[in-house]
Amino acid sequence: MQERKIVDEVIFQMSELGKKDGKEGKESKPKVTENKPFYKSKKWWTAIIAGIVPVVNTYSGLELSAAEVTAVVVPLVTYVIAEGIVDATH
Numbered sequence: 001m002q003e004r005k006i007v008d009e010v011i012f013q014m015s016e017l018g019k020k021d022g023k024e025g026k027e028s029k030p031k032v033t034e035n036k037p038f039y040k041s042k043k044w045w046t047a048i049i050a051g052i053v054p055v056v057n058t059y060s061g062l063e064l065s066a067a068e069v070t071a072v073v074v075p076l077v078t079y080v081i082a083e084g085i086v087d088a089t090h
Contacts, residue, residue: 043080050076 038044050073057064 046076047080
């Protein structure tokens, strides 16, 4: 009997998700954003910087170790991937 109450509660809560402003039948729609040029994106510039750091290290004579370059690049790549995942869920 307890399981039935739990199932009924879950079904009720799921039916409430489709309601907007207490009116049945009107589902909330995701907010549509306008596409901006890729070069105005923080993800784009972060990816560019992550790609440039090893090149600059190689040709400019900074002589950073592989561990130091990795310490700079990995958080940048992680940021780009995480933001991509967040954007995909919107």
